[in-house]
Amino acid sequence: xxxxxxxxxxxxxxxxxxxxxxxxxxxxxxxxxxxxxxxxxxxxxxxxxxxxxxxxxxxxxxxxxxxxxxxxxxx
Numbered sequence: 001x002x003x004x005x006x007x008x009x010x011x012x013x014x015x016x017x018x019x020x021x022x023x024x025x026x027x028x029x030x031x032x033x034x035x036x037x038x039x040x041x042x043x044x045x046x047x048x049x050x051x052x053x054x055x056x057x058x059x060x061x062x063x064x065x066x067x068x069x070x071x072x073x074x075x
Contacts, residue, residue, distance in 0.1 A: 005031075010039040012066070020047050027056065027071065038069040 009026050011019035023038050024047075030036050038044070043060060044067075051058055051071060059070045 005034045006037060007034060008037045008039065012039060012041050019044060020050065023047060024050060036071040038071060040067045043067050044069065
């Protein structure tokens with residue numbers, strides 16, 4: 001994976017449902033094979049079922065008071 005294959009979306013400090021909406025909008029524009037990294041304060045529980053139903057997979061990394069979701073389209 002190269003830097004060109006990664007899009008970072010920082011949604012910390014946004015009020016619901018903005019993080020969810022912005023993430024789904026960004027995923028629609030995500031190039032094939034790329035990874036969207038959503039940076040948030042908490043694990044976005046309402047987003048996860050939306051990702052699953054749209055065929056995305058994700059890994060969650062929690063560190064330093066931030067949660068990073070690495071979101072990819074299933075192949």
